[in-house]
Amino acid sequence: MSDLIAVTGATGGLGGRIARRLAQSGARQRLVVRDLSRVPRIEGAETVQASYEDPAAFAAALDGAGVLMLISATEHPDRVALHTAAVDAAVAAGVPRIVYTSFLGAGPECTFTFGQDHWHTERHIEETGVGFTFLRDSLYLDFLADMVGDDGVIRGPAGDGRFAPVARDDVAAVAATILQDPHAHESATYDLTGPDLLTMTEVASVLSSVRGSQVTFENETLDEAYASRAKYDAPDWAVAGWVTSYAAIGAGELDAATDHVMKVTGHPPMTLAQVLQA
Numbered sequence: 001m002s003d004l005i006a007v008t009g010a011t012g013g014l015g016g017r018i019a020r021r022l023a024q025s026g027a028r029q030r031l032v033v034r035d036l037s038r039v040p041r042i043e044g045a046e047t048v049q050a051s052y053e054d055p056a057a058f059a060a061a062l063d064g065a066g067v068l069m070l071i072s073a074t075e076h077p078d079r080v081a082l083h084t085a086a087v088d089a090a091v092a093a094g095v096p097r098i099v100y101t102s103f104l105g106a107g108p109e110c111t112f113t114f115g116q117d118h119w120h121t122e123r124h125i126e127e128t129g130v131g132f133t134f135l136r137d138s139l140y141l142d143f144l145a146d147m148v149g150d151d152g153v154i155r156g157p158a159g160d161g162r163f164a165p166v167a168r169d170d171v172a173a174v175a176a177t178i179l180q181d182p183h184a185h186e187s188a189t190y191d192l193t194g195p196d197l198l199t200m201t202e203v204a205s206v207l208s209s210v211r212g213s214q215v216t217f218e219n220e221t222l223d224e225a226y227a228s229r230a231k232y233d234a235p236d237w238a239v240a241g242w243v244t245s246y247a248a249i250g251a252g253e254l255d256a257a258t259d260h261v262m263k264v265t266g267h268p269p270m271t272l273a274q275v276l277q278a
């Protein structure tokens with residue numbers, strides 16, 4: 001099997017972290033990005049331009065790769081079609097394995113609407129018969145601070161639901177480990193979470209102590225959540241994704257803290273306080 005690892009999303013937070021880790025390990029990698037002018041400087045990496053929207057270019061970019069790290073596309077109304085086009089292009093190019101960033105609790109009717117996209121993408125990958133590993137990430141710890149409004153309040157229909165958000169650094173560590181030995185993780189699905197099950201009230205409390213200013217959580221009904229986001233004038237599908245990420249917590253669908261980061265990497269996952277202080 002070719003030892004060449006193709007990595008998408010290297011201009012972004014997760015893909016960039018994966019590429020840096022692979023470079024530190026001396027792995028042979030090719031970064032497949034949409035815009036070569038924004039590709040990070042990664043020692044020893046090949047770079048090539050292609051997007052999921054252009055299957056012919058994407059397939060050509062994957063020529064000779066032994067495994068593809070497929071970072072899920074930025075949220076989009078046709079995201080499943082973009083993902084399936086990328087998967088089909090990889091299969092057409094003869095790539096034997098795909099590692100895909102999915103979402104914890106992905107299901108055809110899961111509350112978090114973007115999780116439904118991930119479920120459909122996973123099923124398509126399986127149906128092609130290509131080798132796969134799915135990384136079902138919990139919400140990213142990195143983004144919790146961005147949920148705080150200008151008035152120091154996190155608002156959403158999360159109630160007292162618990163979730164164990166995970167650091168992108170830990171997801172990247174898992175991905176880099178798997179990409180260098182994909183055969184050992186074939187057909188595995190990992191639920192990647194942080195170490196601590198937290199309610200939004202507890203998240204607010206950790207944010208308060210690290211920031212040194214008060215952050216609180218205010219529960220909203222679904223109707224209140226849609227109404228409070230109307231000011232952004234965003235498309236319905238995007239607002240539904242934002243609101244249902246909280247609703248999924250409230251429904252208990254993200255109530256899982258696993259040992260999968262530890263199992264794959266050998267180190268414990270980061271806490272919210274560690275991510276905020278890093």
Ligand SMILES: NC(=O)c1ccc[n+]([C@@H]2O[C@H](COP(=O)([O-])OP(=O)(O)OC[C@H]3O[C@@H](n4cnc5c(N)ncnc54)[C@H](OP(=O)(O)O)[C@@H]3O)[C@@H](O)[C@H]2O)c1
Binds near residue numbers: 009012139
């Ligand atoms: N679990 C969570 O809490 C959570 C939160 C946010 C996002 N996510 C998902 O996790 C993914 C990775 O997170 P991140 O923080 O690394 O996001 P990010 O910083 O926005 O990076 C996304 C990367 O994917 C690339 N990309 C997006 N659409 C593409 C397409 N159609 N064709 C080719 N490349 C494409 C982007 O390229 P450009 O630089 O050219 O845009 C970028 O490099 C996101 O894309 C999203 O699907 C999960």
